[in-house]
Amino acid sequence: MSKDLIIGIVVSVALHSTIYFFSFKNAPPKRAAAVKEEVVQFEMPPLEEEKVEEVEELNEETIENVMAPPSLVDVPSVVPVDAFVQQLTPPPPPGLTPSKGAITIPVTKPGANFGRGISNLFNIGDLDQQPVARVRQAPTYPYDMRRAGINGSVVVEFIISTEGDVIQTQVVRSSHREFEMPALQAVQKWKFKPGRRRGQVVNVRASQLLEFNATE
Numbered sequence: 223m224s225k226d227l228i229i230g231i232v233v234s235v236a237l238h239s240t241i242y243f244f245s246f247k248n249a250p251p252k253r254a255a256a257v258k259e260e261v262v263q264f265e266m267p268p269l270e271e272e273k274v275e276e277v278e279e280l281n282e283e284t285i286e287n288v289m290a291p292p293s294l295v296d297v298p299s300v301v302p303v304d305a306f307v308q309q310l311t312p313p314p315p316p317g318l319t320p321s322k323g324a325i326t327i328p329v330t331k332p333g334a335n336f337g338r339g340i341s342n343l344f345n346i347g348d349l350d351q352q353p354v355a356r357v358r359q360a361p362t363y364p365y366d367m368r369r370a371g372i373n374g375s376v377v378v379e380f381i382i383s384t385e386g387d388v389i390q391t392q393v394v395r396s397s398h399r400e401f402e403m404p405a406l407q408a409v410q411k412w413k414f415k416p417g418r419r420r421g422q423v424v425n426v427r428a429s430q431l432l433e434f435n436a437t438e
Contacts, residue, residue: 336392336427337381343425344417351418353382353426361408361432364400371436374398376405379429386414394429405432 337343346352367374374397381390391409396402409430416423 336379337390337425340381340389340425342384343381343427344419345427346417349417349419349424349426350421353386353417353428354415355412356386356415357411357413359408359411361401361404361434363434363436364404367398367400367434368436372398373433373435374401375431375433376401377429377431378405378409379427380409380412382414382416382426382428384416384423384425386416388412388414401432401434408432 361376376396377394379392379394380388383389388410391406393402393406396405409432417426418424
């Protein structure tokens with residue numbers, strides 16, 4: 223392209239630009255389209271009337287007085303001091319006949335039907351070696367007799383077997399009958415080393431005095 227042609231095109235463009243600029247600058251401004259705002263109103267639902275709660279008046283009922291059942295009056299009773307003291311029955315005097323309902327312990331004479339049917343039976347004096355006690359239990363003191371401070375004694379006759387056991391017992395004499403049963407029960411539990419005669423163990427008849435002392 224020639225230089226003159228190029229210059230002509232540039233000048234033409236510049237000229238058109240200048241005309242367009244001034245024509246746009248002097249043109250009156252366009253008004254902005256008016257914006258119409260529409261307000262939508264919603265219908266509110268009808269308000270419900272508040273219900274007034276009616277308070278029922280309390281009926282005043284007349285309360286009848288109910289009488290309590292009668293009760294016994296707790297009156298303390300006077301208890302005498304001697305109500306807790308058990309009176310002791312004194313032992314019967316000698317020669318008094320006991321009642322028919324009383325329990326009695328038979329007292330036989332020494333040698334009367336005692337040891338009958340037992341063979342090889344000897345007295346203490348006939349032995350070469352006398353029995354030796356291994357277990358000797360003391361008799362039980364009767365509570366009433368100890369409380370009353372009554373002392374006494376019992377003579378018990380018994381037979382010692384060849385095994386050293388007491389197989390028969392009887393009361394020879396006693397100061398009070400209350401001591402006889404405890405004495406017999408104690409002797410029946412005794413154990414001995416058997417007595418011997420001529421080197422052989424034999425059955426032995428023996429006797430023992432048992433004393434009851436309340437102070438011991």
